[in-house]
Amino acid sequence: MVKIIFVVGLDDFHLAQLQEVQSSDQYRFHTLLSYQEIKRVKRFPVQELLEHAQRVLLEFDGTVDAVIGFWDFPVSTTLPLIRDEIGLEGPSLISVLKCEHKYWSRLLQKEVIPELVPPFQKIYPFREDAVAQCTLDFPFWLKPVKSVLSHLGFLIRDTREFETSLDIIRKNIARYAEPFNLILSKAELPEGIRAVDGYHCIAEGLISHGQQCTLEGYVYKGSVHIYGVIDSLRDSIHSSTFTRYQYPSNLPADVQHRMIEATQKVMVHIGYDNAPFNIEFYWNEDKNTIHLLEINTRISKSHCPLFKLVDGEYHHKVLIDLALGQRPDFPYRQGPMKVAAKFMVRAFQDGRVVAVPGKKDIRQVEQKFPGTEVLVHIQEGMRLSELFDQDSYSFEIAALYMGADSHEQLSANYQTALAMLPFKIESHEDR
The missing domain is CATH 3.40.50 (Rossmann fold)
Known part of the structure; x- marks a missing residue:
């Protein structure tokens, strides 16, 4: 049927x-x-x-x-x-909010895996003494309790950066705060969380020394399963800016196992059930420590083509199976490629888009590298600052999903493909 x-x-x-x-x-x-x-x-x-x-x-x-x-x-x-x-059927609103409200989620994580959680503190950016109220040592990260893609997330290294970032957050936080508060109003929240609404931020100690990765998994009838680990590689200058997602992960097996054990503890504690999720960690190789970054109550759409290339199926399959009340049946290493990546093409200053790849340019790349998919996010004539929900340091102008038989071949193919795509952005300095 x-x-x-x-x-x-x-x-x-x-x-x-x-x-x-x-x-x-x-x-x-x-x-x-x-x-x-x-x-x-x-x-x-x-x-x-x-x-x-x-x-x-x-x-x-x-x-x-x-x-x-x-x-x-x-x-x-x-x-x-x-x-x-x-x-x-599906996960309860409360369990979803326990994952996605960054401050509430940290409180719950601390109850079962305290050693994997950085020092953190709620911050109300509209307080005149917000800077003085913060007890964390510099440097730390500051971000709203609800946002996406590092939007309004800032690395705070001194009081001046703190004040400047707070000013930007005050002017822009309503985009997420207002609709998030509407959703919060439909849930029976603990008193301590009810007071920390979408207009609040969280300050967190740094855990970003090392390699970041994402575990894709699901909970089915109370049992937590992980079916893929993806490395998240960042820009060397702006540590909040991703350059690519790469699958499978290069992390040691024992490190991945520790992350999986921590994931099982926290997801069961939260009570999230019968739905997919992804959870992000950092591994500090020098200290051999891991830290939990955040939990998302969805599959990562960015990882879908990577699973297709390596495992032979888009992980939309996991989402569909769970939504229909079925245990997911997901393949493993049955795809045509050994490795795959989503490359994010970025610009690091605002400008006007003069030229973008056409359908013919994209078709040539996809024909030269089978399995490749190209998504262009910009249009001729627009300014990059018109893009929605970018991180605080860059603009994502396109994405390339590619696979290969080795990491070296994958990187070489990407550079060739990028050269075949004629992007032209005129910055203010170019005039």
Whole structure:
């Protein structure tokens, strides 16, 4: 029997992936607000999304078997409310918030894996004495309790940087704070957390010395499973800026095992169940220590093509199986490539886009390197500062998903592919 699956934030790129997963002929995918409507907006329409979802799903002529999404906020945090409205199973809103509210999540992590959690403190940026209230030593990271892609995240090395960053945060935090507060209002929160709303930040001691990685996993009927570990490689100058995600991980097996054990402890403690997640760690090779960075209550869409190239399947399959109440059946090392990566093409200063690769340019790259997918995020005539939700130090202008038989070949292929893609951005200094 065909299963009806609604997708929050669906776009053509990911629809094509969904339609390639195993048994996709048994699924029918429907859009529940498009990607453009839910993510490429100045104001996240959370209330409108909830009302629209309820109306569409209740009026649908047929059985709705699942509602899924693979984007971060506001999709990940609204899915529990949407599913609950029509009686579909999935993780509770409280368990999702315990992962995604950065301050609350740290408190819970500290209860079961204290040695993996950095010193941290809540900060209310609108207090006149916010700087004086912070007890952490410099340097530390400062970020809102809810944001994505390191948006409004700053490395604070002295009082001047602290004050400057607070000023920027005050002017821009409402983009996430307002819709996040709406979601918080629908949950029964502990008193201590209710007071730390979306307008708050968290300051954290540095744990970013070493190699970062992400574990992709899921919880099914209380049992935690990890099916892939991906390395996250950063820019050498701006340590918050990713250059590529690479799979499989190069971390030693014993280090990965320690991360998996810590993940099992914290996810069971939080009570998250019957859904996918990914969790990020740092490994300090010199000290052989690991630290937990954050938990996301979704699959990483950025990792989907990497699993396809190496394991032979997009991990949308995991998401679909769980949403339908089934234990995931995911392949291992059955893909055409031994290694794969998502390369993020970045610019480090604002400018006007003069030229971008056309369909012919992209097709030539994808033909030269089989399995490659190219996504261009910018358009001619726009300014890079018009891009939404970038990190504090760069602009992501494109992404290349590629595979190869070795890391050396993968890096060489990427450099060749990048040279074939004619980007031209005119900075202020160029004029």
